[in-house]
Amino acid sequence: MSHLANFSKGLLKENPLLVLVLGTCPSLAITSSAVNGLGMGLAATFVLICSNGVISCIKDLIPDKVRIPCYITVIAAFVSIVDLLMAATLPDLHKTLGIFIPLIVVNCIILGRAEAFAARNSLLPSLLDGAGMGLGFTLALSVMGFIREFLGNGAVFGHKFIPGDGILIFILAPGAFICLGFLIALANILNRASAGKGRA
Amino acid sequence: MTTARLLVVSQPPHIPGPFSTRRIMLDVLIALTPAFLAALYYFGVGAFLVTATAVVCCLATEYLIQKFLLRKEPTINDLSAVVTGVLLAMNLPSNIPLGMVAAGSIFAIGIAKMCYGGLGHNPFNPALMGRVFLLMSFPVAMTSWPKPLINRFSVDAVTGPTPLAIIKEGLHAGQPLGELMPKIPGYLDLFLGNRGGCLGEVSILAILLGLAYLLYRQVITWHIPVIAALSAFLLSGLFWIMTPGSTPDPFFHLLTGGLIFGIVFMATDYTTSPMTVKGMCFYAAAIGILTILIRSFGSYPEGMSFAILIMNAFVPLINKLCKPYRFGEGKI
Numbered sequence: 001m002s003h004l005a006n007f008s009k010g011l012l013k014e015n016p017l018l019v020l021v022l023g024t025c026p027s028l029a030i031t032s033s034a035v036n037g038l039g040m041g042l043a044a045t046f047v048l049i050c051s052n053g054v055i056s057c058i059k060d061l062i063p064d065k066v067r068i069p070c071y072i073t074v075i076a077a078f079v080s081i082v083d084l085l086m087a088a089t090l091p092d093l094h095k096t097l098g099i100f101i102p103l104i105v106v107n108c109i110i111l112g113r114a115e116a117f118a119a120r121n122s123l124l125p126s127l128l129d130g131a132g133m134g135l136g137f138t139l140a141l142s143v144m145g146f147i148r149e150f151l152g153n154g155a156v157f158g159h160k161f162i163p164g165d166g167i168l169i170f171i172l173a174p175g176a177f178i179c180l181g182f183l184i185a186l187a188n189i190l191n192r193a194s195a196g197k198g199r200a
Numbered sequence: 201m202t203t204a205r206l207l208v209v210s211q212p213p214h215i216p217g218p219f220s221t222r223r224i225m226l227d228v229l230i231a232l233t234p235a236f237l238a239a240l241y242y243f244g245v246g247a248f249l250v251t252a253t254a255v256v257c258c259l260a261t262e263y264l265i266q267k268f269l270l271r272k273e274p275t276i277n278d279l280s281a282v283v284t285g286v287l288l289a290m291n292l293p294s295n296i297p298l299g300m301v302a303a304g305s306i307f308a309i310g311i312a313k314m315c316y317g318g319l320g321h322n323p324f325n326p327a328l329m330g331r332v333f334l335l336m337s338f339p340v341a342m343t344s345w346p347k348p349l350i351n352r353f354s355v356d357a358v359t360g361p362t363p364l365a366i367i368k369e370g371l372h373a374g375q376p377l378g379e380l381m382p383k384i385p386g387y388l389d390l391f392l393g394n395r396g397g398c399l400g401e402v403s404i405l406a407i408l409l410g411l412a413y414l415l416y417r418q419v420i421t422w423h424i425p426v427i428a429a430l431s432a433f434l435l436s437g438l439f440w441i442m443t444p445g446s447t448p449d450p451f452f453h454l455l456t457g458g459l460i461f462g463i464v465f466m467a468t469d470y471t472t473s474p475m476t477v478k479g480m481c482f483y484a485a486a487i488g489i490l491t492i493l494i495r496s497f498g499s500y501p502e503g504m505s506f507a508i509l510i511m512n513a514f515v516p517l518i519n520k521l522c523k524p525y526r527f528g529e530g531k532i
Contacts, residue, residue, distance in 0.1 A: 167303065169337040178311065 006125045010132030013194075017140040017180075018187035022108040026100045027141055028176040034157050037145025038138065039093045043086065043101060045134025047078045048110050052130030055118040071114045072105065079105045109137060144179050151175070221319070224470075225279035227419045231410035232286055232465065238393050238403035239294070242348035246294035247399050251286060253298045257305035258285035265314045280319050284308055287327035287465060290400025291458065291505070292334065295346045295359065300338050304330040324512045325472045328505045335505070345396035362396045363456045367448055368501040377446055390455040400465070401458040411464045420468040423477055424484040428463040429454060431488030439496060447496070459491060462504040472512045479515075479522035487511050 016022045023044070031037045054074050062070045083101050086094040094101065104110065113133055118126040149155050152170030154162030169175045239247040262281040266274040288308055292301060308330030316322045335342045344359045361369070363384040370380040385395045393403025400407070414420045437450040454460065467473060467487055474483050487507045494503025 165338075167337040168339070169333055172336060174336065181315075 003125065003128055007128040007132040010129065010134070010136035011139065012136070012187065013191060014133075015136040015140055015187055016109040016112075016133050017137055018184050019191065020109075020112070021184070022112055023137060024180070026103065026107065027144065028173065028180065030097055030100050031141055031145040031148055031176060031179075032152070032171045033149040033155075034142055034145040035093065036096055037141035037143075039086075039090070040097055040100065041134070041138025041141040043082045043097075044104055044107060044109065045131065045138055046082055047075060047104055048113060048134040048137075049127055049130040050078045051075045051110055052113055052118040052126040053123060055114045056121055056123050056126035059119050067119065068111070068115075071111060075110050075114070076105045109133060140183065144176075144183060147179055147183075148175055221278045221280065224419055225283045227414065227417045228283050228465070229279065229286065231413045231419070232283075232290065232400070234406035234409040235290060235400040235403060235461070236286070238406040239290070239399035242393055242402060243294035243346055243399060246346065247289075249298060250292055250294055250296060250301055250399065251289040253301045254289040254292075254305050255282055255285035257302045258282070258288070258309050261306050261309040262314070265310060266318075270314075275319070278319065281309060284313070284326045284330075287400075288330045290461065290465070291327060291331040291398050293342065293345050293397075294399055295344065296334075296338075296341050300334055300341055303337075304334040307333045320471050322471055323515070324509055325466055325469050328466055328509055328512075331505055332509060345398075347396055348394050348402065360396050362501065363390065363452075364495065364501040367452075368495075371446060377448065381448070384452075384456075387451060387455060390452075395456075397456075398458060398461075401461040404455055404460050407460050407464055414464070414468075421477070421480070423480045424468050424473060424487075425463045427481050427484035428467060428488040429460070431485040432459060432492050433488075435489050435492045436496075439492070453492060453495065457495070457502040458504040462491075462508055463487065466505075467508050467511075472515060474515055474518045474522060476519070476522045476524055479518040482518055482522070483511050483515065486514070 010016065012019075014020060017024065017027055026040060026044075030040050051071070051074050055071055058070075058074075079102060082104070083094075086097075086101060113129060117129045121129070146156070148170045149157075150166075152166045152168060152172075152175060154160060154164070154166040167175075170179065236247075236251065239251075258281040259276050263274045263276050266272055266276075285305060288304055289301070292304070308326040312324055312326040312329030313319070313322045343365070345362050347358050347360045366383050367377075367380055370383075371377065384390075389395060391404045393406065395402055411425060415422060433450045433454060436447070436453040439447045440449050463484070467484065474480050490507035490510060491503045494500060494506055498506075500506070
């Protein structure tokens with residue numbers, strides 16, 4: 001697989017949230033605004049790139065039987081870095097995302113990519129895979145946050161365009177599920193269209 | 201009817217039934233007429249505007265989705281979208297802004313019905329989904345109830361709380377029940393509909409007329425309405441006997457809120473209720489119990505729509521558990 005394909009497959013074709021349907025818990029919980037989605041996505045992207053890189057380097061040193069604890073340790077180290085960095089530089093965002101930043105440790109996407117990709121590939125493809133997957137996750141979260149914030153609050157990235165309350169349900173949990181469902185449908189349509197084009 | 205005859209593959213003789221989707225929906229609309237007239241009488245022009253908006257938006261949503269998204273022959277002639285629109289309107293207050301009615305109608309048809317595959321495939325009652333969508337999205341507009349018989353010819357109305365809200369908030373604030381009961385209308389007024397509430401739910405008399413017509417036309421059987429009312433009555437009676445000073449009596453529970461309207465028109469929806477009589481009994485009993493539990497312990501004053509939607513989710517399971525035995529197999 002080419003380097004470009006390693007990177008770009010995470011954006012739409014194997015988008016972690018919309019096609020692999022991983023990491024739905026933080027996605028449903030924190031996408032009540034576009035900024036939250038973007039922040040969460042970028043934090044996860046950082047962890048994903050770094051952990052993929054490190055794991056692809058040390059994969060031959062790890063005994064097969066204890067590989068999951070080893071991956072988790074590596075991931076936890078980077079999550080701690082992100083957690084402390086955000087607390088220092090973006091305290092407001094850190095406060096809003098709250099427990100979901102430490103919970104990146106157990107995010108299925110990161111462990112899933114370590115297990116499925118980084119453990120079998122060399123450094124550069126792993127880095128590209130992590131970046132593609134991370135940006136795909138960020139994209140999905142930002143779009144979801146944008147839609148929910150716009151419909152639920154009448155605002156775009158925190159700037160209020162429509163006075164008064166929006167359709168409140170979109171900020172609440174049911175709105176997250178509805179929004180995720182429609183985005184998955186959209187990703188399916190786009191993927192089907194591009195698959196059809198590839199065959200013809 | 202001709203296509204129906206072509207599809208018969210079993211042994212003759214056959215007796216063609218008089219039922220079609222359109223005829224059943226028409227019967228439901230006829231049964232809703234008394235409740236609609238009562239709403240017009242108590243709430244005036246607002247009731248008409250809300251109902252008309254809901255019906256038009258439901259029809260338009262269904263037509264546009266079928267015509268342009270699914271690219272198939274629109275089936276709005278089967279009247280099911282009209283029924284959804286009227287039922288949704290019957291579950292709204294008469295002074296709600298019409299834009300919200302339109303949003304609720306689009307949600308009811310577009311998301312709660314068409315996303316699951318259209319008529320017959322929706323697990324949840326579309327009209328109730330529209331109502332709950334509006335209740336969660338616009339809590340203020342959905343809980344300001346115009347007082348009946350005042351300002352019937354203007355859209356701006358004097359509003360006041362429903363009887364259930366008076367009791368719930370009063371009890372929450374620590375007032376004794378004896379002080380609260382004089383604030384609500386008498387039981388005769390509650391029965392006739394002279395109280396604040398949704399369009400369709402206020403007049404119990406009109407709903408019972410509709411129920412009689414539905415039973416006469418055999419559109420529904422008596423099981424769901426009677427058993428749900430009975431279970432709500434028994435559970436609220438139990439609470440009333442246990443804590444007489446702080447719980448309203450069971451008749452109050454039957455006469456207020458959307459209980460009677462819900463069990464007659466919403467819980468009996470074919471698509472979202474169980475298929476067997478045994479299943480219907482479980483389903484109806486659980487609806488009655490859940491409604492009283494939400495009213496007594498929940499944060500909302502009324503629990504009817506939530507109770508029905510929760511039980512809608514259990515219908516596939518109930519159908520599976522209450523499958524009738526085939527002749528010759530199973531228990532002896």
